Amino acid sequence: MTFSLVARCPETGMFGVAIASSSPAVAARCAYTRAGVGAVATQNVTDPRLGPMGLDLLESGLGAQETIDEIRRRATFAEYRQVLAVDRNGRVAIHSGPNSLGIWTEARGEGVASGGNLLANDGVPAAIVAGFLAASGHIGDRLIAAMRAGLAAGGEAGPVHSAGMQIAHRQSWPLADLRCDWTEDCPIEAIASAWEVYKPQIDAYVLRALDPRAAPSYGVPGDE
Template sequence: MTFSLVARCAETGMFGLAIASSSPAVAARCSHARASVGAVASQNVTDPTLGPMVLDLMEQGQSAPEAVADIRKRARFVDYRQVLAIDVGGRTAIHSGPKALGIWTQAQGVDVAAGGNLLANDTVPQAMVSHFERSSGHLGDRLLGALKAGLAAGGEAGPVHSAGMKLVDTVSWPVADLRCDWTEGCPIHQLEIVWDIYKPQLDAYIQRALDPREAPSYGVPGDE
């Protein structure tokens, strides 16, 4: 009931992922990323502990393929899980258990991996990977464009209700963690609206955290 992609910007080292689902608040359970380490999506009958476990293993020096292989041995009920990972070297790995729901499939490319379950058809992950590889610019733009390409290729078999995007860069916290937790409309469209508002302010939010003396004005009434 989910389709997603994890990716790295080779120019900046930024990691991110974008995800959409018919379930509520999918990004709150399934999206995981850590600066200078990588990004992980853990989905399909979700076990939210798997994302941090894979990130810990990669931070300890394992590659994405090694970490995902390790998780296959250590985690419970792995036949039900789908895990996508990308590491600091741009290497990717995907585990799709045989008990994943409905039509499920996956695709990998340069600095990107995509996967999904309960899909409308088996072309959705490759559509996301192909779009990401053809794109350029800010990683957030590329992730959202790829997610939209997955939706255009068919997306889920049923209606999509929630979506999210997470980005990490050089600081210890996510520089963007944007979500639409539920809508009867298109959550990917709602996410795109939020990103268009947030993107011009992203660097200012980082600067305010690092040193508010050098930060731009807050742009609210009463702020000089």
């Protein structure tokens, strides 16, 4: 019921997760990033505790594979879970428990990993990885291109209703955290539309947080 990817941009050091599902509010439970540390996606009969656990393990100095190995050791009902991780060096690892739902599979590339369950076919994660690696520009653009590629390759066995994209850079909060929690239309395109609006304003919002005096106009009445 879910397909996703985790990725690191080698040029900027940004981390990102993008995810889509037939379930509501998928990104609220499944997408986790931390600046300078890594990104984790936890899915398939989701245990949201595994996301923060994975980031803490990465921050402690473990690599992606060591982190996944430790999650597999610590997690309850690990046989039902699917967890993806990318570390600060761009290394990736995936755990897919044998009780993952329906057609499930995974794929890896340079700085990117994708996994899914209840898929239309077993080529969807490979298409997601290929879509990410073929795209250029901001990691947000590449994450969306990857998810579009996964959807074009078949996506889920049924319709997707929610999606999300989270990006971490230098700050303790996400650089972007965009969600479509439910729609009868395409949630990936809803995220893409929100990204086109938000992307040009990202730096301004960071500056407003760090130093409002240096920030650009807020664009509201009375603002000078």
